Structure formats: C-alpha cells, structure tokens
Amino acid sequence: MNIEHVAIWVDDLEGMKVFYETYFKCKSGSKYHNREKKFESYFLTFESGARLEIMCKEGVGQRNRVEQTGWAHIAISLGSRDHVDQMTARLERDGYPVIGGPRVTGDGYYESLIEDPEGNLIELTE
Known part of the structure; x- marks a missing residue:
C-alpha cells in the first residue's frame, strides 16, 4: 500500500497552483470543475510522483490556524x-x-x- 495523494482546501486555486509549480517544480494536470457543486481542483505532481490535490469550493472557510488535531x-x-x-x-x-x-x-x-x-x-x- 501507499498514499495515492493528499488534498488541501485553498481560497486562491490559481495562485496556489503557481506557488507549487514555481517553488517545487510540480506539474499540474487539467483543472477539474464541477459547476453544480461549485468545486474546482488541480492535481499537482512532484518529480517523485507524489501528488497534491488543491481544491476550492464555494462556502469552504478558514479554520482556526492555532495548533489543533489534524494534519x-x-x-x-x-x-x-x-x-x-x-x-x-x-x-x-x-x-x-x-x-x-x-x-x-x-x-x-x-x-x-x-x-x-x-x-x-x-x-x-x-
């Protein structure tokens, strides 16, 4: 078994895509857009093959940035x-x-x- 990918919610999908491409040489797949759910995402692939999914959706808000249980x-x-x-x-x-x-x-x-x-x-x- 191995981890296929990890995902994070973001506010600025395009800006975050550029960040990971610029600094970590990620290659981006095509944008996925589900108009009905107001959801968009990209899969970003690192040179090693590891993948990060960045996602945005209307209504997803910021969490408390203080240390907390979770990733x-x-x-x-x-x-x-x-x-x-x-x-x-x-x-x-x-x-x-x-x-x-x-x-x-x-x-x-x-x-x-x-x-x-x-x-x-x-x-x-x-």
Missing part, C-alpha cells in the same frame, strides 16, 4: 542541506514566512518550516 504539515525532501538552505532563503526573500530553521532537530532531521501563501505549513527537509 500538521507536508514535508518536501529537497535532497541536501544546501538545497534546504537555498530554498528557505529564496522563499523568505520572496516574502513567505519562515516559521523555523533551518536546523537539525532532536530526531536528526535537517529542516526548515515555512508557510505557503495560505498559511499551510511546509517542512523542507534534506
């Missing part, structure tokens, strides 16, 4: 500490919040934590 972050492996450092610096220069790192964690990971344009947490790892 905490998505981790994206960049292949090396240098790539983590470079991507963290690039995202910070481009105005995305860096929440922590780069650093070595207590369990031995080298990582930084950033927010995407809608505040979803992304852990950048080596």
Whole structure:
C-alpha cells in the first residue's frame, strides 16, 4: 500500500497552483470543475510522483490556524542541506514566512518550516 495523494482546501486555486509549480517544480494536470457543486481542483505532481490535490469550493472557510488535531504539515525532501538552505532563503526573500530553521532537530532531521501563501505549513527537509 501507499498514499495515492493528499488534498488541501485553498481560497486562491490559481495562485496556489503557481506557488507549487514555481517553488517545487510540480506539474499540474487539467483543472477539474464541477459547476453544480461549485468545486474546482488541480492535481499537482512532484518529480517523485507524489501528488497534491488543491481544491476550492464555494462556502469552504478558514479554520482556526492555532495548533489543533489534524494534519500538521507536508514535508518536501529537497535532497541536501544546501538545497534546504537555498530554498528557505529564496522563499523568505520572496516574502513567505519562515516559521523555523533551518536546523537539525532532536530526531536528526535537517529542516526548515515555512508557510505557503495560505498559511499551510511546509517542512523542507534534506
């Protein structure tokens, strides 16, 4: 078994698509649009084959951004500490919040934590 994809609700479907294509080299499939349900989505495929579905639908609102039960972050492996450092610096220069790192964690990971344009947490790892 393996995880086929993960999905997140977004407010700005096109903006989030561009973000993941620009910074993480995702390839986008065709937009799916269900007019009756007022639902739109894209599947974004990473070079490794992992997929992220970004979805928007009329009436889906923001949740409380404080720590809570549920998904905490998505981790994206960049292949090396240098790539983590470079991507963290690039995202910070481009105005995305860096929440922590780069650093070595207590369990031995080298990582930084950033927010995407809608505040979803992304852990950048080596």
